[in-house]
Amino acid sequence: MAIVLRVVTERCNGCGNCEMACAFVHAQGTRPAQPRIQVLGRHASPGPGTPVLCLQCDEPACLEVCPSQALSRDETTGAIRLNEARCIRCRSCVAACPFGNVAWDAARHVVVKCDLCGGDPQCARFCPTGALLSSRTGILTCP
Amino acid sequence: MPTLRVDGVRVTVPAGATVLAAARAAGAEIPTLCHHEGLEPWGGCRLCLVEISKPGWTGEGKIVTSCNYPAEDGLVVRTSGERVVATRRVVVDLLLARCPGTPLVQRLAREHGIEEASYEVNPEPTDCVLCGLCTRACDRMGVSAIASVSRGASRAIAPPFNQPPPDCIGCLACAEVCPTGHIAWSEADGRRTIWGRVFEMQRCEGCGRPHLTAAQAGWARARGAAEQDLRLCDACKREQLARTLRAVSRGETVAAQAAAS
Numbered sequence: 001m002a003i004v005l006r007v008v009t010e011r012c013n014g015c016g017n018c019e020m021a022c023a024f025v026h027a028q029g030t031r032p033a034q035p036r037i038q039v040l041g042r043h044a045s046p047g048p049g050t051p052v053l054c055l056q057c058d059e060p061a062c063l064e065v066c067p068s069q070a071l072s073r074d075e076t077t078g079a080i081r082l083n084e085a086r087c088i089r090c091r092s093c094v095a096a097c098p099f100g101n102v103a104w105d106a107a108r109h110v111v112v113k114c115d116l117c118g119g120d121p122q123c124a125r126f127c128p129t130g131a132l133l134s135s136r137t138g139i140l141t142c143p
Numbered sequence: 144m145p146t147l148r149v150d151g152v153r154v155t156v157p158a159g160a161t162v163l164a165a166a167r168a169a170g171a172e173i174p175t176l177c178h179h180e181g182l183e184p185w186g187g188c189r190l191c192l193v194e195i196s197k198p199g200w201t202g203e204g205k206i207v208t209s210c211n212y213p214a215e216d217g218l219v220v221r222t223s224g225e226r227v228v229a230t231r232r233v234v235v236d237l238l239l240a241r242c243p244g245t246p247l248v249q250r251l252a253r254e255h256g257i258e259e260a261s262y263e264v265n266p267e268p269t270d271c272v273l274c275g276l277c278t279r280a281c282d283r284m285g286v287s288a289i290a291s292v293s294r295g296a297s298r299a300i301a302p303p304f305n306q307p308p309p310d311c312i313g314c315l316a317c318a319e320v321c322p323t324g325h326i327a328w329s330e331a332d333g334r335r336t337i338w339g340r341v342f343e344m345q346r347c348e349g350c351g352r353p354h355l356t357a358a359q360a361g362w363a364r365a366r367g368a369a370e371q372d373l374r375l376c377d378a379c380k381r382e383q384l385a386r387t388l389r390a391v392s393r394g395e396t397v398a399a400q401a402a403a404s
């Protein structure tokens with residue numbers, strides 16, 4: 001069963017824990033990574049924000065345009081995963097994603113996108129308000 | 144699923160795998176230069192040499208490039224025997240003579256115990272190691288704007304007739320996959336220059352940042368990307384998604400497509 005990650009926008013207090021958790025869990029060595037989740041619309045920080053992250057589309061535009069089969073659906077988590085070794089860095093996926101959730105990390109020269117942390121999204125784990133909720137069952141009730 | 148023996152380690156790999164993949168799965172370290180998992184194997188740099196034999200073969204094993212040799216059942220692979228190391232050393236030595244000032248090549252030379260090239264050093268040193276990653280990346284894009292030209296010592300990668308390549312879309316994949324940073328490009332004032340060709344960039348309709356070349360946008364459209372998704376840069380598309388999410392949370396009904404245009 002695919003992982004479902006739900007965003008309850010109105011609960012976000014803009015603390016940015018999710019970005020931090022993401023940056024650390026995807027770090028290479030000691031350098032935090034460019035987070036795959038972003039809290040937008042924070043006019044004051046902290047202050048209410050809107051977390052945005054990959055929607056793991058049913059018909060992903062990124063996967064459609066990729067000439068290199070570097071993007072594929074992870075059958076266990078349902079995430080669209082990037083295989084960095086296959087990627088030729090044409091950034092077509094960045095251009096094609098309708099939601100801007102595939103990004104280019106100019107420092108590391110890699111494409112970055114949410115991989116649902118292999119099934120246990122750390123953003124949801126560290127979200128203190130329940131604005132990010134993940135479920136393995138696919139059935140998500142709002143606690 | 145073929146089973147091989149690599150440096151004494153038994154390893155089973157999926158059908159269609161290469162000896163390189165099998166060797167790496169078995170924990171062997173093999174240097175490569177022209178290998179890329181997203182590109183057609185080429186076998187051009189010859190750094191990935193290994194020695195193979197099969198039960199029943201007599202005499203010496205065969206030296207092959209592991210990156211494009213199929214992993215066959217029963218194959219016995221040696222990745223660091225004397226012959227392999229000596230042959231690989233010649234390859235690196237020749238490379239150092241061609242690219243004496245290239246850090247990647249210098250590092251390879253050091254790793255192979257070479258301080259100075261034993262061959263005549265290239266009078267016109269270059270950073271191009273002729274790995275062909277750039278041309279194969281361009282082929283993978285279906286663009287094929289650049290190719291390997293001339294032969295022997297003057298071989299180089301170039302656009303046809305050394306003119307700004309008409310087919311190039313300015314995606315920069317060639318420059319990104321180049322292991323030595325030899326492919327120069329620049330971007331300023333909404334123009335991107337590579338291979339002597341100047342591209343007018345398409346500006347994000349949200350923030351005005353030049354974010355891709357018009358030719359790249361055309362390429363993406365031809366492969367199914369929606370026109371409206373190419374108008375904004377990724378950061379502005381995220382902002383748009385955030386606005387949509389907020390509207391939804393206020394109870395407004397938003398058609399995703401309408402919101403995206």
Ligand code: SF4
Nearest residue numbers: 066087088090091093
């Ligand atoms: S940048 Fe990499 S993942 Fe994205 S479309 Fe190009 S090859 Fe595929």
Ligand code: FES
Nearest residue numbers: 186188189191210
């Ligand atoms: S990596 Fe095999 S020949 Fe270059």
